[in-house]
Amino acid sequence: MRTAINGSRMAAAASMTILLSLLILDGMVSDWGRLSGGMDNLVVFFHQSLWPPDWSVLEPQVYPVCTARAPFEFTCSTAWIGVIETIKIAFVATVFGMVLSLPLSLSAARNLSPKWLSYSSRFVISGFRSLPSLIWAIFFVILIGLGPLAGVLAMTVYTVGYLGKLQYESIEGLNKNPLEAAEAMGLSKMETALSVVIPESANDLISHAIFMFEYNFRSGTIIGIVGAGGIGYYIDLYLRFLQYDKVVAYLIIIFAVVLLIDFVSIYARSFFNDEDDLRRPSWIDVFIPEGLKSGK
Amino acid sequence: MGKSEESAVPIIRLKDVTIGYDSGNPLVNIPEMEVLPGEIVAIAGPSGIGKTTLLRTIAGLVSPISGTIEVCGGACPERGELGYVPQKLGLVRHASVMHNVMIGAKAGHSSPWSLLPSNPAKKKAMEAISSMGLMDKVGEPVRRLSGGQQRRVATARTLAQSPKLIMADEFLSELDEETMQMVLGSVTDYVRASGAALLVVEHDISRAKSMADRLLVIDDGRINPFITEITAMEVKV
Numbered sequence: 388m389r390t391a392i393n394g395s396r397m398a399a400a401a402s403m404t405i406l407l408s409l410l411i412l413d414g415m416v417s418d419w420g421r422l423s424g425g426m427d428n429l430v431v432f433f434h435q436s437l438w439p440p441d442w443s444v445l446e447p448q449v450y451p452v453c454t455a456r457a458p459f460e461f462t463c464s465t466a467w468i469g470v471i472e473t474i475k476i477a478f479v480a481t482v483f484g485m486v487l488s489l490p491l492s493l494s495a496a497r498n499l500s501p502k503w504l505s506y507s508s509r510f511v512i513s514g515f516r517s518l519p520s521l522i523w524a525i526f527f528v529i530l531i532g533l534g535p536l537a538g539v540l541a542m543t544v545y546t547v548g549y550l551g552k553l554q555y556e557s558i559e560g561l562n563k564n565p566l567e568a569a570e571a572m573g574l575s576k577m578e579t580a581l582s583v584v585i586p587e588s589a590n591d592l593i594s595h596a597i598f599m600f601e602y603n604f605r606s607g608t609i610i611g612i613v614g615a616g617g618i619g620y621y622i623d624l625y626l627r628f629l630q631y632d633k634v635v636a637y638l639i640i641i642f643a644v645v646l647l648i649d650f651v652s653i654y655a656r657s658f659f660n661d662e663d664d665l666r667r668p669s670w671i672d673v674f675i676p677e678g679l680k681s682g683k
Numbered sequence: 684m685g686k687s688e689e690s691a692v693p694i695i696r697l698k699d700v701t702i703g704y705d706s707g708n709p710l711v712n713i714p715e716m717e718v719l720p721g722e723i724v725a726i727a728g729p730s731g732i733g734k735t736t737l738l739r740t741i742a743g744l745v746s747p748i749s750g751t752i753e754v755c756g757g758a759c760p761e762r763g764e765l766g767y768v769p770q771k772l773g774l775v776r777h778a779s780v781m782h783n784v785m786i787g788a789k790a791g792h793s794s795p796w797s798l799l800p801s802n803p804a805k806k807k808a809m810e811a812i813s814s815m816g817l818m819d820k821v822g823e824p825v826r827r828l829s830g831g832q833q834r835r836v837a838t839a840r841t842l843a844q845s846p847k848l849i850m851a852d853e854f855l856s857e858l859d860e861e862t863m864q865m866v867l868g869s870v871t872d873y874v875r876a877s878g879a880a881l882l883v884v885e886h887d888i889s890r891a892k893s894m895a896d897r898l899l900v901i902d903d904g905r906i907n908p909f910i911t912e913i914t915a916m917e918v919k920v
Contacts (some may be wrong), residue, residue, distance in 0.1 A: 457842025552847060568837075570731045571742040572790035573762035588780040 391515070400465070436629075438564045440636035444621070466640050468519075469618030474644075476538045476610075477603035483539070484546025485596050485636055486511075491547065492554035493580050500564060500576070501556065517549025524610035535616030542603050550599050558590040560585055561619070601652040608641050626627075692716040692756045694848045694880045695741060697866045700739045700750030702733060709748050710736050711888040713906045715898065716846065723871065725891035727884075728901030734884040735770055737901070738850045740893040741882070742767045755847060766846030769886075772837040776826040780817055780836050783825055784808040787840035804843075810841035814869040816862065831857040838866055842873055849874065851883045855890065867894055 416422075442467040446452035453463030461467055494500050495508035518526075523541035531537055565587055569579040585592070612621020618637060625633040695718045703710040704816050711734030718724050726734050739745045741752060742765060754765065760865060766787075788811070789891040812818060815835040825836055838854055849870065855863045871894070874881045885891035891898055899906050 526743050562776075564769060564771045564773035565775050567739075567744050568767065568769055568775075569786070569790075569842075571744060571765060571767035571769075572787065573765070574786070574790055578789070582782075582789070583775055586782065589777060 401512065409605050415614030427606040437635050438632040439632065440632070441632040441638060442636055444633050444636045444640075450668075466618070466637060469621045469637070470640060470644055472535055473604060473611070473617035473619075474609040475572045475579075476535050476542060477600055478609045479539050480546050480603050480607075481596060481600040483543045484550055484599065485592075487543070488547045488551040488554055489585075489592070492551045492558060493584065495555040496584075497549065498561065498563065499584065501582065508551075509555070511550035512548055514548070515544050516552060520545040520606045521609055524615035525613050528614045529550055535618075538607065538610045538615035538617055541615055542607065545606070546599055546603060549602070550595060553595045554588075554592060554600075557588050557595065561587055596654050597655050605645055653668040691752075692891065693719050694755055696753040696756075696860075697741075698751050698753060700740070701748040702745070703748055704736070704745065706748045711901055713737070714907060718882055720847075720880055721763045721875060722897065723874060723881045723883070723895050724897045724899060725883050725885050725895035726901065726906075727886065727888050727891050728898045730886065732901050734886075734901060735852055738767070738852050738884055741765075742850055750817070760786060763844050764847045766841035766844045766849040768834075768837050768841050768849070769851040772833055772918065774825045774833060774837055775826060779824055780812060780828070780839075781808060781821045783836050784839045784843050785813055787811070787842070787844040791844035791846065795887050807845065807885040807919040808839075808843045813838075814837040814880070816865055829857075831859070831862065834858065835862070835866060837845070838870065842869065847879050848913060849879060849881045849883075851881065853886065855885070865900050 443660075445461050445464045447455075447460045447463035447470075453460055455462045459608035491508050491512055494504050495512055497505050500508070520541050523544050524538060527540045531540070561584065565583045566579065569583045574582065581653060607617045608619050610623075611617035611621070612623040614620065618641060622634055622637050625637070695716075697713045697716040699715075700713045701709045701711070702713070713874055726737065728734055736745060740747050741754075775786070785804060785808045787821060788808040791804075791807070809821075812821060815834065817835055817839065820832065826835065834854060834857055838851070841851070843848055851870070854870075855867060858866060870881060871881065883891070883894070885894070885901075
């Protein structure tokens, strides 16, 4: 029989879990002295190789000749080209992934589909999600060669797996009353999906797609390392030449762009909630948390 | 088949039907029940006795434990012929009033292309919205409407469907007297004009008496077959 959650039992269970993980870690580490040595190495490495960042990554490339006028020469830099390519890959993969995952998630939702269809669709969605986009990128680079197309395909496949799961869980969480009304009216499953399910869950679906774009940009910075396009290609290039100060410059740029996309994503998603414009935040609300503004 | 013969066929006929969600715990037993074209029949009874379950069973959302339910003598096409205004309305909250009512209008359309908005469907939807006094709310998302307005949207959705049978579960609750008369008038006019039938669950006995041709009272898990003619019998609940 289930019992109510007991505070002291919860605390004891949490302590036991932390203790267990410390014991496991201790079993894996043979020499704790290496950790302090590692910190010393990091300090030396940071001062000698990482800092200050080399901002020449924002200067135009020597070839091809830059045709942009001042002050837009930075659009010919590897950093700009890499970031824009990563955004393009993430955008296209999110759109294609959304288009492919929606019918799959409608089939996977148990409140819409028979068991055999639901389980087989879930199997496909889980299969796509089981490998990270980096592994899919390696697969597509082998299959179709280097370049952004491999990145688009890799991230589209992963998007179908990830977004599909978010979507069918959202559809399954729908209130059953509109579905029952549709059934009583004699609507087909297709009509129910188009007239009831998609409009009713549209806020969640759009919100998930925006989140997925943000996620795809972050993973898009990695897949370039295996030759699937984007800024990761340049990071890999400079890592091979041991030019870590340039790598740090790229990482700072990525951090700034991810932060910007995060904020845009939070703002955009706020349009798609139950109260829509009633809860739409101002830009200042997005950048400054409520607690800081009220001084609490 | 002549018109008089056709109108004699009950829109629904229940024979030895037992309803409930669990065969070990049946809610209501109905030895025999018929609803004829053009009739308004009200079902009354104490709360929780199985009135809503009876409507859900006729609507095909719950299987009867036993017995047979015949719709239009087996002649009604499945699609759109049964209109249902559920107690919990079942509206698409994020969509507009027009979208919700169009769902009913499309359901009443037998074309396989009914997903595409057609002019006749739009016309039917607008008429239904107008009859419910919601013309100023056509583009409004349903979630922003009051409880009574949402109930009128659900009724409009069913009217736009042009069904042969309207099953309405407490569809007049949350309405003020004037609006209630308007809604009831529109539904009654539709039933009388089209030869459809209205089967309504109503907890307010006096309201049920005033609107219905017949009143069926569920008492002790059985539709009382003796209390059907409200003009002839005194109803005690």
